Amino acid sequence: MPVRPKFLREPSPEARRETVVFALLFLFAFLPYANTLFNGFVYDDHFQVVNNPYVHSFRYLSQIFTTTVWSFQGAQGVSNYFRPMMSFGYLLAHQVAGSVPFSYHLANLILNGFVVWLVFCLIRRFSGEHVALVAAGLFAFHPIHTEAVAWIAAVTDLELSVFYLATFLLYLMLAKGDHRLRARALMCASFALALLSKEQAMTLPVLATLFEHFYRDDRSTTTPREKFSRYGPLWGMVALYLFVRILILGGVASVVSRPNLSWYETGLSAISLIGGYLGKLIWPVHLSAFYVFSTSRHLADAGVLLGLAGLALCAIFFAVLWKRAHILSFAFLWMFLTLAPVLNARWMPASVFAERYLYLPSVGFCWLLGWGAIKLYSADVPGRRRPLARAVPIALAVVAILYAAGTVRRNRVWRTDQTLFQQTLRSQGNASLIRASLGAVFFDEGRFADAEREWLQSLSIAPNNAVALNNMAVFRRQQKRYTESMDYSWRALRARPAFTSAHTNLAETLALLNRNAEAEWQFRIATTLSPLSISAHNDYGKFLLAAGRSEDAREEYERSASADANTEAFDRLGNIYLAWRDFSRAEHAFRSAIAMDRFESDAHIGLGEALESTNHPAQALHEYDLGLEMDPANPLAKAAAARLRANSSSNEKTPPKNPPAPAAK
Numbered sequence: 001m002p003v004r005p006k007f008l009r010e011p012s013p014e015a016r017r018e019t020v021v022f023a024l025l026f027l028f029a030f031l032p033y034a035n036t037l038f039n040g041f042v043y044d045d046h047f048q049v050v051n052n053p054y055v056h057s058f059r060y061l062s063q064i065f066t067t068t069v070w071s072f073q074g075a076q077g078v079s080n081y082f083r084p085m086m087s088f089g090y091l092l093a094h095q096v097a098g099s100v101p102f103s104y105h106l107a108n109l110i111l112n113g114f115v116v117w118l119v120f121c122l123i124r125r126f127s128g129e130h131v132a133l134v135a136a137g138l139f140a141f142h143p144i145h146t147e148a149v150a151w152i153a154a155v156t157d158l159e160l161s162v163f164y165l166a167t168f169l170l171y172l173m174l175a176k177g178d179h180r181l182r183a184r185a186l187m188c189a190s191f192a193l194a195l196l197s198k199e200q201a202m203t204l205p206v207l208a209t210l211f212e213h214f215y216r217d218d219r220s221t222t223t224p225r226e227k228f229s230r231y232g233p234l235w236g237m238v239a240l241y242l243f244v245r246i247l248i249l250g251g252v253a254s255v256v257s258r259p260n261l262s263w264y265e266t267g268l269s270a271i272s273l274i275g276g277y278l279g280k281l282i283w284p285v286h287l288s289a290f291y292v293f294s295t296s297r298h299l300a301d302a303g304v305l306l307g308l309a310g311l312a313l314c315a316i317f318f319a320v321l322w323k324r325a326h327i328l329s330f331a332f333l334w335m336f337l338t339l340a341p342v343l344n345a346r347w348m349p350a351s352v353f354a355e356r357y358l359y360l361p362s363v364g365f366c367w368l369l370g371w372g373a374i375k376l377y378s379a380d381v382p383g384r385r386r387p388l389a390r391a392v393p394i395a396l397a398v399v400a401i402l403y404a405a406g407t408v409r410r411n412r413v414w415r416t417d418q419t420l421f422q423q424t425l426r427s428q429g430n431a432s433l434i435r436a437s438l439g440a441v442f443f444d445e446g447r448f449a450d451a452e453r454e455w456l457q458s459l460s461i462a463p464n465n466a467v468a469l470n471n472m473a474v475f476r477r478q479q480k481r482y483t484e485s486m487d488y489s490w491r492a493l494r495a496r497p498a499f500t501s502a503h504t505n506l507a508e509t510l511a512l513l514n515r516n517a518e519a520e521w522q523f524r525i526a527t528t529l530s531p532l533s534i535s536a537h538n539d540y541g542k543f544l545l546a547a548g549r550s551e552d553a554r555e556e557y558e559r560s561a562s563a564d565a566n567t568e569a570f571d572r573l574g575n576i577y578l579a580w581r582d583f584s585r586a587e588h589a590f591r592s593a594i595a596m597d598r599f600e601s602d603a604h605i606g607l608g609e610a611l612e613s614t615n616h617p618a619q620a621l622h623e624y625d626l627g628l629e630m631d632p633a634n635p636l637a638k639a640a641a642a643r644l645r646a647n648s649s650s651n652e653k654t655p656p657k658n659p660p661a662p663a664a665k
Contacts, residue, residue: 021133025120028140029113032407036109036150039415040101043289043437044153047073048090050099053532053564055090064088065196066248074530076498080253080347082245085197086156104152111158112149115359116140118165123367125172126327128374134396135370139362141403143284143410148359150414151289156198157359163194164201164338164360167234171208174230176218184233191234195241200360202241203337205234215330253347261295261346268296268304269352270343275307276353277339278314281365284403287410289424290431293345293352328371334364350433417441432462440471451475466496470505477509485509500530504539511543519543527556532563541572550576567593567600574606578613586610601630605637617644 011019041050054060054072063071064087070077089107097103119139124132139145148157170187194201208231213219219227245252261269280287296304314332321329339361345352377392413423421438424431439454452475458468469492476485489506492499507522523540530536537560544553554576560569570593577586587610593603608623624641627634 021120021129022117025117025136025140026113028137029116030109032141032404033109033112033146033149033411035408036105036411036414037102039105039150039411040417041099041152042414042417042420043151045101045104045151048086048153049094049104051534052087052090053534054087055094056564058091058095061088061091064091068249072532074498074500074532076496076500076529078255078498079349080199080249080255082248083156083196083198085159085193089155089159101152104155105150108149108152108155108158111155111162112140112145115158115161115165118162118169119363119366122165122169122363123370125169126330127367127371131367131370131374133370134373135366137400138369138403139366141400141407142362142366143287143403143406144280144355144358144362146287146407146410146414147289147354148356150411151356154356157356159197160194160200161360161363163190163197164204165363167191167194167204168208171230171234176222176226179229188233188237191237192241195237200338200341202238203340205231205238207333207337208234210333211330215327256346257349258346263346265295265297266344266346268299268301269293269345271307271311272296272301272303273307273343273345273353274336274339275303275310277358277361278310279306280355281358281362284406286427287355288427289413289420290351290428290434291353292428292430293350295345325371328368331364331367331371334367335361338364430461432458432465433467435461436465436468436471439468443471443475448475448478464491464495466492466499466502469495470499470502473502473505473509477505477512482509482513498529500526500533500536503529504536507543508539511546516547527559531559534560534564534566534569537563538566538568538572541569545572545576550579561592565592565596567597567603570596571600571603571606574603574610578606578609581613583610583614587614599630601627601634604630605634605640608637608640612640612644617647620644621648 048069049055052072054064060072065084068077068079069081069083069087070079090104093103093107116136116139120132120136122132123135127135148154167187167190170183170190174183174187191201191204194204212227212231216222242252276291294303298304314336318329318332321332339357342348342354342357373392373396377389379386379389413419417437418441421434421441424434425438428434435454435458439451439458442448442454443451451471455468455472455475458465459472462468469488473485473488473492476482476488486506486509489502489509492502493506496502503522503526507519507526510516510519510522520543523536523543526536527533527540537556541553541556541560544550544556554573557569557572557576560566561573570589574586574589574593577583577589587607590603590607590610593600594607597603604623604627608620608627611617611623612620621641621644624637624644627637628641631637
């Protein structure tokens, strides 16, 4: 009897069970976050996705892997973040669907599904399937993860967790006497991707070393050399990563965000942060996209005392588990080691405390909860089950429902900038940066009084908030209060000298005052600071065009289009070429603009002019009509369309000069 090929064989019961579990876990991971698919770009998404030239074209691939994550902003983009996997993921998503939020949110949901499955695989290896299912379910539903999953810019935590968990599982598969190069190479490759996702990955070799010497089943029968052969490659990868990082950043952390914070205060603040993180894990309420950081300066500070109490309780539980359920004590090491890198407030950005930082550490917390629930459920008296054990499934169901409901509700907060900022300010009213951002939303909506109120309140909290100062400069210029506008601009630049937008806004104010030499100097500073800023190049080009320097303007718009193809640059180039009667290049520029945005009315009208001038009246009329669909009152398009229709009508009525001879009968 012939042997059936493998792919035609009936799957084994174990394989079917694995498939069902995998599908169930993905369902757990997907359903609570399904409503995020309808969310838009919010907060940093506008910078990292929409206005980031690196993620729009493969020609910037080398920059993605050899510069910091904010380097596309030029001099103002100096940071400690080296996360190529984030930008590379955005690049792939952009190639599939462009700058459409849905595709990025879908990618986050898929990554979250893999994380939940990997959490299950890891915990099952140590504590069995039942504990793993409960722990993975709690992880999937926990509201503390909403920021990591619902926010596109937080994809780094998802990517880190996928590769971190995968690497640790691959490390666990290295059995005694297993010296296969392929297995170690696969582990190192996964770890490399984790390191390129987020800095927290550097904790993995520490975790593996501790596990090897204190938790692995064969630790008493393996030699130090055998132990090192399993985790040593991870340390080698960290050494290589640090070498590359120093080459790229000039140091492990080249930017110190809070140089005035002493190491004593940093230590106290770290203890306070631990207390806050433990509190959010246990009681995930009053969640916020931004938390105002307050330095802890004394041992008696409330936050420090709470942190010390939390650490003391964890130490007690760790000691008990070390003796009675040894492997469970490893969950505490997982929690605190993966959290440790974000406890140094000197190096952290504005958001010192953030919920997304708990995404990977919460694996340990959910493991402990899952183990505790199954332990209670299994601890029955012979002959009958205790009431407490019978209550465990009910309690788990209630917690899961509450977690899931909290997650779904929290996802709505991330729908738009306005909902996010307003909800954040309800709990963090002193968040100056968020108030400045909300003011910008109001300004774009034409709610100028509300915008001014938010910006002034933001400055009352933080007088050196460069974003709020720059926004007030724009607003005062709009009000034609030019002296005040320049004052705000200079204050913004004193607070942040490399702030590109502040330079361009100051330049525009100076231009309105006919101080053109000073204005041009500011434009040149802006374009030098941020060579890939299309807004800086376009604003400078507009200034040059108004000054009658069309050739210089053309060069500036060419630089803009070269940095990152955009409709404004192509549209302006088309107008310049039209004025020069270079209709071929004008047509190409306008078609490039339309290819990027088919609703760009000016490009359609400009293309109509170019086509009419090259004797293509039918095509020109079509473009004019398209332009009028979007801009019905445009006088140039209306006149041109009427003229072309009149010419077409008169041509139809006029008999031909040489009528054809009648056909022979």
